[in-house]
Amino acid sequence: MDCLFCKIIEGEIPSQCLYEDDKVYVFKDIDPQAPVHFLVIPKKHIDSLDAMEDEDSELIGYVFKKIRDLAREEGLEDGYRVVHNIGEDGGQSVKHMHFHVLGGRSLQWPPG
Incomplete structure (x- = not known):
């Protein structure tokens, strides 16, 4: 599979890992938009929320x-x-479900 995040999970591409277990991989964003900005990705390859299957509900809760x-x-x-x-219109640049976590400053709305 030619997925950037799958390659990061496998260690083929370096990252600043914050946490890892058998279900998720968490690393710092390379272009942080806040003082704290990390990505949480399930190790199971799921393109996005739209591609999620019913059996993935427990994983996403985790x-x-x-x-x-x-x-x-x-x-x-x-x-x-x-x-x-x-x-694409939602701004997804990597087709592997991932969640940006941003904080450490006041975050305004709308974001952009």
């Missing part, structure tokens, strides 16, 4: 629990934003 835990560990008690881009 992803969100990890987001919560890691946000706490990163000191984001005052709040943070979780972003999942879907499709």
Whole structure:
């Protein structure tokens, strides 16, 4: 598979790993948009939320629990934003489900 995030998970492409277990891989964004900006990706390749199957629901619930835990560990008690881009018009640049976690400053709305 020629997927950037699958290659990062496999260690073929270096990243600044924050957390890894058998279900998720978490690493710092290479172009951070906030003082804290990391990506949480399921190790199972799923293109996006639109491609999710019913059997993936438990995995995605686990992803969100990890987001919560890691946000706490990163000191984001005052709040943070979780972003999942879907499709070209939604700004998705890598076709592997991933969640951006941003915090460490006040995040305005609308984002852009």
